[in-house]
Amino acid sequence: MMTLQPVAPVSLEFNAGRPEALSRWRTLVDALFPPLRVVPERGREFGGRIAAVGRSELRLTDITASPHRVERAPDRITGVARDYYKVSFQVHGQGVMRQDDRELHLAPGSIAVYDTGRPYELEFATDYRFIVAMFPKTALSLPAGIPGELTAHPLGEHQGLGAVMGSYVHGLAANPQVLLGTSGELVAQNFLDLVSAFVAEQLEVSAVGERAERTVLLLRVLRHIDQHLADPDLDPASIADAHYVSVRHLYNVFSLTGVSVSAWIKERRLLGARRELADPRMRELTVTQVATRWGFADHGYFGRQFRERFGVTPGAWSAEQQRAERAGDSHPRAVDSDTR
Incomplete structure (x- = not known):
């Protein structure tokens, strides 16, 4: 299972006018993100500050810097470095983000989605600050390719879920140690x-045209699946019936995801069970009870599938999480380069 290496809270300042500031900045940026090219504004001394913290499923980086350009070039997109999404929250300053032949103006309150598997560019004409959340594409409750449709689209913290999400990430940036505490995974x-x-x-909201109609139906199907994972009879036929479409049409809609309906159901169940086995609030549940709660009627099948997916048995995974909790062990590291 693809993960990020944990990063203990780190905060480093790179003073403008120091000759080594830019080279040290580039080294740290390459350690925290999939490799990027950093080009400072010509004729201006470069300076900035980076604060970062993270665990296996989420890395948060708070960046303040002088004007510069960042490029995610095609020749640097290799290996697992392509398998992440980034979501940035602009705090102050102005900039431009470009990906997939689209251009997005960044201003305070802007939210931007990036796919590290495709080239992109950030250009800041002023001093700026933004907070970047990076996570494996598999960490979302959506098929990997779907969020990528929002790259470089205008999104903001102005209302609704954008405001809630913005408040949450600002709170995490102000209290980074929370991510490494005993409730950090939750x-x-x-x-x-x-x-x-x-x-x-x-x-x-932005759905237009035939493909968008399929996307909307797909999103409704995905919500239905998540709401019925405990039902062992959940299958393509019951999902199609619930949405008044044929099984064939359901398969056609699901072709947008690159995975089958049954494979997606199994993945969501396994991920849910894995989270529950690590949740301190669920310690009284046995592995068998957790399997049943997530729709696995055959507990031997659950154990085999869990081990195949995560490389460890459900019981061993639960025991490992309990040991880490007792020891207060989050295995932090200052920085890492696993995203290359």
């Missing part, structure tokens, strides 16, 4: 659930 998951809901809301 905190991260709540944020990722907000991102998933926000993306789905925005896709439905």
Whole structure:
């Protein structure tokens, strides 16, 4: 399962006028993100500050810097570095984000979605600050390719889920240690659930044309699946009936995701069970009870599928989380380069 390496809270300042500031900035940026090219504004001394914290499913980076350009070039998109989404929240300053032949003006309150698997560019003409959340594409409750439809689209913190999500990320940036505490996984998951809901809301609002109609139906189907994961009889036929479409049409709509309906149901169940087995509030539940709660009628099948997906048995995973909780062990590291 793809993850990010944990990062203990780190805050570094790079003073303008120091000759090594830019080279040190580039080194840290390459450690925290999939490789990027940083080009400062000509004729101006570069300076800035980076504060970062993260765990396996979410990394948060608070960046303040002088004007510069950032490029995610095609020749640097390799390996797992392509398998992440980034969502940025503009705090102050002005800039432009470009991806997929679209251009987005960034101003305070702007939210931008980036796909690290495709080239993009950020250009800041003023001093700026923004907060960036980066997470594996598999961390959202949406198929990997769907959120990418929002890259470089105008999104904001002005109302609705955008305002809620903005408040949440600003709170995390002000209290980074929360992500590494005993409730850190739950905190991260709540944020990722907000991102998933926000993306789905925005896709439905902007739906136009035949493909958009299929996307809207797909989003409704995905919500239905999540609401009925505990039902062992959940299958393509019951989903099609609930949405008054044929199974064939359901398969056609699901072709947007690149996975089958049954495979998606299994993935959502396994991820839900994995979270529950790590949740301190669910310690009284046995592995068998967790399997049943997530729609697995055959508990032997659940164990085999869990081990195949995560490389560990459900019981061993639960025991590992309990040991880490007792030890207060979040395995933090200052920085890492696993995103290359």
